[in-house]
Amino acid sequence: MYRKKKTVAMLLAGGQGSRLGVLTTRRAKPAVTYGGKYRIIDFPLSNCVHSGIDTVGVLTQYQPLELNTYIGTGSPWDLDTTSGGAFVLPPFVKGKGGKWYSGTANAIYQNTYFIDQFNPDTLIVLSGDHIYKMNYNWLIQAHLEKQADATIAVIPVPIEEASRYGIMNTDKNMRIKEFEEKPEHPKNNLASMGVYAFNWPTLREYLAEDAKDDHSTNDFGSDIIPTMLKNDCKLYAYEFKGYWKDVGTIRSLWESNMELLQDKPPLNLYDDPWRIFSRNPNEPPHFISKDAHVRNSIISEGCYIYGTVENSILSSGITVEKGAVIRDSIIMSDVYVGEKSSVEMSIIDEDVHIGKACTIGAPQNESGKIAVIGKRVVIKNKETITAGTQVDAESILSEARKSIQGNEKENRKRKEKGGAK
């Protein structure tokens, strides 16, 4: 039996993140690498721990292997405690069959029993898609002071971008009057950050009602929040002032990483009391050789740099051979870049092997398109990957092409034979 907790956090980590293309064919979006050594999920998890929330349910569904392995016992975030901790919560089989999480609200609903064990007053619902440092206590405090049923963290966005977000229309006391998901003509620029505080007993009832409705999509944004508004629940917006970035697209992931290279980056990772925790690889410090040129870059442990690295972010265990050039790119762990290859404006996923004299992507000022190479791709010598191309995980380039060509030849032969008959 667990002790009562004032606050329990539920982290929605089951989304596919299809806009991240080949980066999420083998992993859920929250497990995507950010800033060299981090994964997106490190941010909400570290925020929880620093905010004193020690009980976090992580809801997984889509490609959970990498995410589950990464979270493990929760020890990297000090979440391996006896009275709480990190709980990975996948959908499971119940009495009459059980089912997948059909929406964000349904994922929480299916874990009502888990949350009830802690009997919390406030339930924090977080998403694993954003890069930000936030003290959730401020949100909870505002929520409790106003005796709200729900409080939604919002951030002002440029009005021309507002139609990409869920927009809150509030009165002057920040009480939410209307919620519009991706409105064509936004009336306001307060975007939902995907961070909610709920009064748990109230939310519990709404979730149960929603589950009975066959027409519902079981989603917070399109079902629960509108229903609560219709029923005149007290919903408030809490304005967050700080860095917050949605990294749900290839472009925004790339941009957000590049922002770390600025002289004074908008997101300070060197912040001691609010350090972002992550699982640390066991690697020696990185090595920069005599022939290497490194400038304006972030480099992690276990890298061996013999070539040129500029305006790029390198995760751990990467080798950049002599004469190779990495520019304006994000390279994830354990990538090998062969001699005289060039990688420009690209995102290279983990364990990719790039042979000699390959050309990946094109200089930023030429096309501005980002090339993406999926996990464990092998690129043979002298191959070219054009700007903006996405290469799916685990493909072998050149050999794959040969085998396709080979099959075509065989097919043609077969056809010819067939024709001869």
Add this chain to the structure above:
Amino acid sequence: MIRDAFGLIFTGEQNVRLRELVELRAVGALPIGGRYRIIDFPISNMVNSEIRNVGVITNRNYHSLMDHLGSGKSWDLSRKNDGLFILTPYANRENLGIYRGWLDAMKGSMDYLRRAKQEYCILSASHSIFNMVFDDMMRYHIESEADITILYNKLSNENYSGVRYEDVRMRFGRDGRLKQLEINPEISSLNLLCMDTFIIRKDTLIYLVEESVAQGWHYFVDDLIRGNMNRLKIVGYEHKGYVGRMHSVESYFDVNMELLDANLQKELFQGSHRIYTKVKDEVPAKYTADATVSNCIVANGCIIEGDVANSVLFRGVYVGKGAVIRNSILLPNTEVNNNAELEYVITDKNVSLRNRSRLVGDRSFPVFIRKGATV
């Protein structure tokens, strides 16, 4: 492989030639290679040999060592059965809690020795870095029916004769038994160097320790080995890989510089047997547009805006604009401000160098700046 052994690591060596580096810490706690402490090597070697019971004997200045080792979790030694044991000195009827040598230390830790369930013991000092597993050495020890097996390495010819201190040199006879032993020779013709790592049966060890202490002996090599050369079968086993010994500020400097060889780094850190250490949550290193870096080891948390060559930078070092650093070793959180110049310098933790300060040492006598100092 060799689950039937336990490890015993000694950290109490006092070494005057390491000067201020060991004033505040045990030799084993000395930072090395940008991220590690020397003791990571013997512990990792044992763990990689599947030894699950490791005792670390501490003597003086063991605070930073305890801080580093913690529960042993970083080495997977936080276990329900066995695991990591930190054996601190304490005074009792038989001793004053101050050890002169390994024999006193083992006498003081006799309870741990007696309680260990394993048949064999691997004894190791904590002043050398090398990467090996003990499986073959153990096999050799058992097959040759030896009482004690000593791990050694062969001096390469170039280093053959110079004057070296803190050396134990050995010669083995045709039958493989230890025939000659020279301790700290001024000039020596022997080229086999003791690595202060030994395999011995636990029961034999306990018997020999009790017997030696009763004779007023303190030191394992000087007294126990030398005194039992004829009575016991003492053999040697050669380690063919790299060995870096830290017995003076100069050799500490040299070993760190030797690690700038990428092939050596791969031998030590990238093989199938890894060296484990306590890892802190540091941000990856950042190089600004003005940075120039060549032939360096750089740890996480560093921010480099200046010009650095042939140097080892530990965690969280800051190098300001216009600063020039050559052939130096900067321990964690060293701050080198704008336009400072360093050559052949070792800075201890949390040292701060003001704008435009200039420090130049020599390869044979690097400048050392003590912990927390501002220059």
